[in-house]
Amino acid sequence: MDRLDELAIFVAIIEAGSLAGAARRLRRSRPAVTRALAALEDRVGQRLITRSTRRFMPSEAGRELAIAARRVLGDYAASLGGVSEAPVSGLLRITAPLSFGRRHVTPLVSEFLDLYPQVQVELVLADRNLDLIEEDLQVAVRIGPLPHSRFRVRKVGEVRRILVASPAYLAGAPPLRRPSDIAAHETIVSVAATPIMTWQFGGAGRRSRVALTPRLIVNEVESVLIAARAGRGLARPLSYQAADDIAAGTLVRLLPEFEPEALPVQLVTPGGRHPLPRVRAFIDHAVERLPKLAPIGAA
Template sequence: MDRLDELAIFVRIVEEGSLARAASRLRRSPPAVTRALAALEDRIGVRLVDRTTRRLAPTEAGRAFYDKARSLTADYEAATAGAREAPVRGLLRITAPVQFGRRHVAPIVARFLDAEAGVEVELMLNDRNIDLIDEGIDVALRIGPLADSALSARLVGHVRRLWVASPAYLKRRGTPRTPGDLVQHESILGTVRANREWSFAGLRTPPRLMGRLRVDDVETRLRAAREGRGVAQLLSYQVADELASGKLVRLLQAWEAPPLPVHLVTKGRAHRAPKIDTFIEFAAKRLRALPVLATAPDAVRRGKPQAPTPG
């Protein structure tokens, strides 16, 4: 633990008169606060706090040390407050999924650069979830549930997984009314498991899909669907334009899973550079305004969903 952090914890303990209250105010666990105090006392070789099950009070040495610690932490807070008020500047490294990044994040980045002359941006578009710490990423746009609870996340909207096909394909092969009908159709599949094995809400055993085309690129799957090569599973933002224009038709709506969350993610709230907070505020406002991220994206809905067939 940072030594200045230990001082701040000690100051809070004395001011609150309680380890539990100090932990609550600092948003840390009581054991973590206790360990920090013990580590500080071990380092300086002096008992700073007398504590029993009923009371907590600083020792004589603790009272003297409190005055010095409070002065140091106050100076630090004043210095960092001045830094936070400094102009937004520096390199900002951002990552997003390829297609979403091209369509929606890149224009936001361009406008952000226009607004903040002191900022540089590296935008990395990748459908793989890049590790923020290993890759030195400041902000990531993530689609789907977040596995790492240590990350700080700002919810900006939702998308859905949809099944689509072109009108020409449906005229030639017929329209699937249930997931089971897909065994009679060509499926345009991905190369990873999530895009090869489709899941359907309310259906325990999905049908065995038949697909001669398997491709790892979203744009290629989308183009193949437009060309009438089969049924594809894509995210709502990826097909919003095609559904609105009638180039693709939305299928099997009654079996769609709940919406997937879309977040702006950072490594944490503590000690974030002003450039990060400024970009998150700038981007969140604009992302929430996108129709493709509506909480229930009915903007891409065409027609009424079919009722599920039992069994």
């Protein structure tokens, strides 16, 4: 069997989550897929696939090989582009933070599906950073600084951590002119965003921290916003999360001059000089459209 074919079968097993699924996708017999995997594992000298309760998953060695295999296959497909442009088709798995994904990535995906009828998208929304290789994801939306990695990164915007409260709360609250004044106020804290009970203010060179004694602690942002609208105190969402409320006047942005530095919004894809056509098409679409769908840098 051609060794490039072995890599394609290996990637198909990971993407399908089973030998049978890979066989159906490639229109091969299951024994042929099994033999290809066994031959590849013999060549590498390590187990590449482990079976979980739900699906086949790559081992540590398998994850490393999957990155290299996708790069090799992408380069091979790109080398044929001058002869025949590869179609934008197939399954594209994307992950994004829950709130951001609901508000901004879902409309983006809907537009993308209209543009490319042969593409199927699975959108996985989660507030924890999923492993792209282990979860077989081709694109991730990440908010905030990223650790150094082999992945490709495209910045598409910025968001800020902002201080807000309802007009009703502010009408009866003490003056708020600087971060130290927060000690006299009621606060609402999201433990998902701020596991330590402090809020940081100010950019480079003038940072300060405010210790909190919150009246209300929740674990997700929608509850924070509901409580803030109801006048329960000061809250600290990201700018895009409170944008609708600020535009409607149900929340007021406070102390903007003391806000910390902006956080980047980035698109992350596995490495390789030539991504799959559907991945490349989605990245190009997102870079163009996402900032227009969401003024994510300001509330």
